[in-house]
Amino acid sequence: MARAKTFTGGIHPAYNKDRTASLAITRAQVPKVLVFPLSQHIGAPCQPLVSVGERVLRGQKIADSEARISAPIHSSVSGKVIAIELRPHPSGKDVMAIVVENDSLDELAAPIAGSKRIEQLSSAEIVNIVREAGIVGLGGAAFPTHFKLVPPPQAKIDMVILNGAECEPYLTCDHRIMVERPDDVVQGLRLLMKAVGVNKGYIGVEVNKPDAIDALNKACAAYTDVQVVPLQVKYPQGLELQLIKAVSGRELPSGKLPADVGVIVNNVGTAAAVAEAVLNGCPLIERVVTVTGSMVDKPQNLLVRLGTSFGDLLAECGLNGQPGKVIQGGPMMGMTQGNMSVPVTKGVSGILALSEAESAPLEAGPCIRCARCVDACPMLLQPIFLAQFAERGLLEQAEAYHILDCRECGCCSWVCPARRPLLQNIRLAKSAILAKKRR
Amino acid sequence: MALAPAATLAVFFFGMRALWLMLVSVGVAVGTEALIQKLTGRTISIRDYSAAVTGLLLAFNVPASLPLWIVAIGAIVAIGIGKQVFGGLGNNPFNPALVARAVLLASWPAQMTAWVAPFTFLTTATPLGALRLEGTKMAYSSLFLGAIPGSLGETSALALLVGGLYLLWRGIIDWRIPAGFIGTVAIFTTFFGGDPLFHVLAGGLLLGAFFMATDMVTSPVTKRGRLIMGIGCGLITSIIRLWGGYPEGVSYSILIMNALTPLIDRYTQPVRFGGATK
Numbered sequence: 001m002a003r004a005k006t007f008t009g010g011i012h013p014a015y016n017k018d019r020t021a022s023l024a025i026t027r028a029q030v031p032k033v034l035v036f037p038l039s040q041h042i043g044a045p046c047q048p049l050v051s052v053g054e055r056v057l058r059g060q061k062i063a064d065s066e067a068r069i070s071a072p073i074h075s076s077v078s079g080k081v082i083a084i085e086l087r088p089h090p091s092g093k094d095v096m097a098i099v100v101e102n103d104s105l106d107e108l109a110a111p112i113a114g115s116k117r118i119e120q121l122s123s124a125e126i127v128n129i130v131r132e133a134g135i136v137g138l139g140g141a142a143f144p145t146h147f148k149l150v151p152p153p154q155a156k157i158d159m160v161i162l163n164g165a166e167c168e169p170y171l172t173c174d175h176r177i178m179v180e181r182p183d184d185v186v187q188g189l190r191l192l193m194k195a196v197g198v199n200k201g202y203i204g205v206e207v208n209k210p211d212a213i214d215a216l217n218k219a220c221a222a223y224t225d226v227q228v229v230p231l232q233v234k235y236p237q238g239l240e241l242q243l244i245k246a247v248s249g250r251e252l253p254s255g256k257l258p259a260d261v262g263v264i265v266n267n268v269g270t271a272a273a274v275a276e277a278v279l280n281g282c283p284l285i286e287r288v289v290t291v292t293g294s295m296v297d298k299p300q301n302l303l304v305r306l307g308t309s310f311g312d313l314l315a316e317c318g319l320n321g322q323p324g325k326v327i328q329g330g331p332m333m334g335m336t337q338g339n340m341s342v343p344v345t346k347g348v349s350g351i352l353a354l355s356e357a358e359s360a361p362l363e364a365g366p367c368i369r370c371a372r373c374v375d376a377c378p379m380l381l382q383p384i385f386l387a388q389f390a391e392r393g394l395l396e397q398a399e400a401y402h403i404l405d406c407r408e409c410g411c412c413s414w415v416c417p418a419r420r421p422l423l424q425n426i427r428l429a430k431s432a433i434l435a436k437k438r439r
Numbered sequence: 440m441a442l443a444p445a446a447t448l449a450v451f452f453f454g455m456r457a458l459w460l461m462l463v464s465v466g467v468a469v470g471t472e473a474l475i476q477k478l479t480g481r482t483i484s485i486r487d488y489s490a491a492v493t494g495l496l497l498a499f500n501v502p503a504s505l506p507l508w509i510v511a512i513g514a515i516v517a518i519g520i521g522k523q524v525f526g527g528l529g530n531n532p533f534n535p536a537l538v539a540r541a542v543l544l545a546s547w548p549a550q551m552t553a554w555v556a557p558f559t560f561l562t563t564a565t566p567l568g569a570l571r572l573e574g575t576k577m578a579y580s581s582l583f584l585g586a587i588p589g590s591l592g593e594t595s596a597l598a599l600l601v602g603g604l605y606l607l608w609r610g611i612i613d614w615r616i617p618a619g620f621i622g623t624v625a626i627f628t629t630f631f632g633g634d635p636l637f638h639v640l641a642g643g644l645l646l647g648a649f650f651m652a653t654d655m656v657t658s659p660v661t662k663r664g665r666l667i668m669g670i671g672c673g674l675i676t677s678i679i680r681l682w683g684g685y686p687e688g689v690s691y692s693i694l695i696m697n698a699l700t701p702l703i704d705r706y707t708q709p710v711r712f713g714g715a716t717k
Contacts, residue, residue: 241712254712371660
């Protein structure tokens with residue numbers, strides 16, 4: 001087996017995955033009311049295709065958009081639309097949403113694709129089904145997948161890479177998908193490869209998931225054009241640039257897209273969803289979410305219907321007391337949530353309930369120029385200076401030191417022995433610089 | 440803690456005087472820091488031990504015969520001028536203990552160079568001094584174990600190596616600075632006809648390379664930058680030792696490289712991810 005690959009920099013946080021890494025995916029309870037925000041993806045929000053009072057079926061398209069970068073939204077239950085109004089959203093803002101009352105019948109809408117085999121499908125057909133299924137990046141970014149599959153004509157794509165790194169602590173949803181549904185992942189990869197017309201597919205998996213690597217190896221055995229690439233366990237191995245570097249050796253220049261170096265990257269969950277949609281005709285209406293954290297008695301990897309609220313899931317997993325923080329996603333790059341009625345949207349990979357003690361803010365000491373942040377930054381930037389410039393409002397200098405290349409992974413804040421809020425300061429400066437540019 | 444072996448041997452070789460010098464230096468350093476922070480309304484941070492370490496390192500840099508009041512003044516200068524005036528921990532451009540040593544050496548040159556031999560306290564030349572004035576070289580074993588004249592902390596190579604290796608093992612210091620520093624001195628002195636092993640073991644080189652040049656606040660942030668600093672210190676130390684006006688060049692070389700650190704930082708910026716393939 002090839003030596004596990006990696007990139008420069010990075011950190012090794014405590015992973016805390018033991019409570020859920022070996023738990024098989026189980027179906028979450030389906031609530032009475034589900035909320036479908038019209039914006040669950042990068043790109044233009046959708047317009048509703050149904051009206052209040054109308055009955056909808058499970059898998060029926062209920063919202064869509066004419067914009068090129070967008071993805072339709074489907075209902076995950078059958079029932080009645082009881083409202084179309086502003087609702088809290090995991091992004092922190094209130095967003096227009098279609099609210100459906102579940103009639104518990106689970107009546108299915110017509111499938112969105114016939115059951116053809118990969119060989120019978122053309123590239124255009126695959127892309128079309130992916131769009132119709134409303135598939136977006138399930139790793140958290142939620143970028144409409146169909147748009148990624150049609151790169152600009154001048155880009156010469158030669159490989160598809162699947163991201164099975166799952167480098168964030170606590171999260172194990174991708175891990176379980178790889179262990180329990182390796183064939184779906186591999187079929188999804190081959191579909192993506194057919195869609196962009198390449199014959200090389202790689203699945204990058206960190207070596208702390210040997211069961212996933214085994215399962216995927218078996219699933220790939222029948223094919224010569226796909227293989228598993230073991231990766232060193234390091235955060236943030238799952239960040240796109242670092243993944244591409246580790247698997248292909250190619251370094252993505254600043255401001256460019258993976259397609260510019262010949263690569264298309266997708267999450268393993270997204271690949272499995274593509275297989276579900278193209279081969280079984282199912283649109284994206286549910287996803288695996290890891291619900292865990294010290295405040296949860298029964299952590300689980302749940303297969304959740306989109307639209308289920310965080311509160312419902314935390315209750316199902318035995319939330320024990322008032323958490324200090326509830327985070328959507330992972331602890332490094334996830335977003336803290338204030339309202340437990342927010343629904344699970346396409347980009348939600350985890351719900352973490354941390355205790356007060358774990359979430360208490362740390363007191364910052366002075367910077368002693370130890371430069372651990374410089375050593376840890378996977379983008380090879382110098383957080384020590386970026387944060388300093390940010391604190392002093394020296395935005396031009398910050399830009400000259402490439403602050404806009406920061407991927408906000410959080411390695412710097414994590415490693416700082418003086419507990420300085422480096423990432424937070426960098427984020428403030430970045431948004432100030434971008435706001436100025438927009439004017 | 441890494442300084443403990445050297446401190447213990449200092450007391451062993453130089454007796455109670457050594458202990459008093461260390462206690463006074465540390466005490467006054469910590470007291471000065473607390474006082475200045477109180478007077479300027481800042482939080483008192485002596486619990487981070489940085490002032491204590493500075494005090495101890497200052498004591499390590501002076502002869503055992505130094506009057507206590509001089510080392511006390513040194514401690515006040517180290518903390519007051521070398522550190523707090525710039526804004527406290529993290530903001531000083533120069534190593535505070537070395538700033539103080541330079542001030543003391545300039546103000547009281549006689550007392551600051553009254554080196555005494557261990558146990559007997561007879562005024563004697565240090566190994567480097569002896570080399571320069573009389574051309575005699577002390578035996579390696581003496582240099583290594585440390586029962587030789589010199590400042591409190593610099594005499595025992597063995598004790599310093601133990602401490603230095605401990606710091607490396609714990610990941611507290613970057614190997615590039617001591618390696619660059621010591622390596623350059625060894626190579627340079629060989630090239631110009633000196634004895635590299637002698638030069639590595641004698642004088643304040645080991646103390647400076649492991650404990651003073653490596654101070655993170657006053658050294659570059661990039662790996663390449665640190666290597667450059669180590670080599671720079673080594674070059675300047677060698678030049679001063681071989682041809683300069685002083686028998687020892689370690690403290691000045693470190694202070695000069697401290698001054699160059701911002702420049703080094705500017706010119707050794709890492710190429711950001713993806714920048715090389717623009």
